[in-house]
Amino acid sequence: MADTAPNRKKNIRAENEALILQAAEKVFAEAGYGGATMQLIADVAGLPKANLHYYFPTKDALYRRVVETIFQVWLDAANVFENSDGPAEGIGAYIDAKMEISRRHPAGSKVWASEVMHRAPVIQEWLESTLNVWTDGRIALIESWIAEGRMDPVDPRHLLYMIWATTQHYADFGHQIETLNNGAPLDDAQWEVAKTNVRRIILKGIGVSPG
Amino acid sequence: MADTAPNRKKNIRAENEALILQAAEKVFAEAGYGGATMQLIADVAGLPKANLHYYFPTKDALYRRVVETIFQVWLDAANVFENSDGPAEGIGAYIDAKMEISRRHPAGSKVWASEVMHRAPVIQEWLESTLNVWTDGRIALIESWIAEGRMDPVDPRHLLYMIWATTQHYADFGHQIETLNNGAPLDDAQWEVAKTNVRRIILKGIGVSPG
């Protein structure tokens, strides 16, 4: 109680924007863009609807900000790949990072999935530029590993798709997984099993012994 | 032109329902339940909106019928597993079948994904019963293969998740894949590469030599 009072009005804007963005991410994830309502987001954030429009002029603007936030998370994880020494470390760590995102940031993953399923009205440009470049870079890296005989000659592109698909599945289809787990979310041990299985099957599948 | 005229009014109901269901699946897939409008579905189907309500009383009823159709497709593919002789054939054929569905029925896959992401308002009961039973059965089968030493001792549940995730990814994230393929859908050869890679990596990953 000694550190909330002092900031009053100082970063009140930042705080409220964060509050709204968090609520919005949750609602957009659970209802989709079309199903989400400003009123519901306001309720989740615990603010009057008019207040949302004070910070974010339109629903679209709010949605865009939510999606932008998700890019950042995605990019952060993507960089694990960069500073790696080889397939075992690079791909293994990337899988771990993406599994961790699915666990800690499931709503973001769902918003991304929803966005792409709806033909990426907001991130299309980003897909064509940043993601495309990133993917090509990673493909080149994987091809060099293949050329050096450090892994099987699989198609790098489809390997990436498999990693994305499998890791994001734990977020996007979390409800289905929960249902098949007697209605309970995966606990720590179960997440560990999931992560280990994904890493092991993929790494062995491409001829890499886990390092 | 000799066989459409005679049936007039005969199975006109069946024909129109099919037409509407097809349009609805497409629209629900692209816009989500909340974003889809009866008007747009009507436009896609080429019928007046009021006509939709003649065949389907509410948007919800129409959506349910669409989702039910998708179950059927899913179940048909699931049975490939049943009549198999071992992991190489059973899992390999299952992967092929699911890849084929992603290719031929992408809208259905998206509707399914959307439904699950929104906490399965329609199919929850089905997830808890049919899917749960099916999954347990397949897990038991895989465990028997493991016990017989015909594949590595992986966690069968997470293996299934990986297969679902990877194969459905080609439908649900089809737009992203298309964008990363210079804006063009995968052609026949590319689909073959995708299928082969998925099958090979997973089968090798679980210690099965493709049979």
Next chain:
DNA sequence: GTTGATCCTGACCATATGGTCAGGAATTCC
């Protein structure tokens, strides 16, 4: 060609939703 059944649809309605705005409350700064 009349009857009964099914199919079709333009016009209409009630509601929900995104968005606006005028006026007021806090807070900071001098």
Next chain:
DNA sequence: GGAATTCCTGACCATATGGTCAGGATCAAC
């Protein structure tokens, strides 16, 4: 303490959407 700035919000509006309905068209059967 008062001026300037930022923040807040209840009440309101225009529009879009799901859904209704009365009346008409079409068709098989006889």
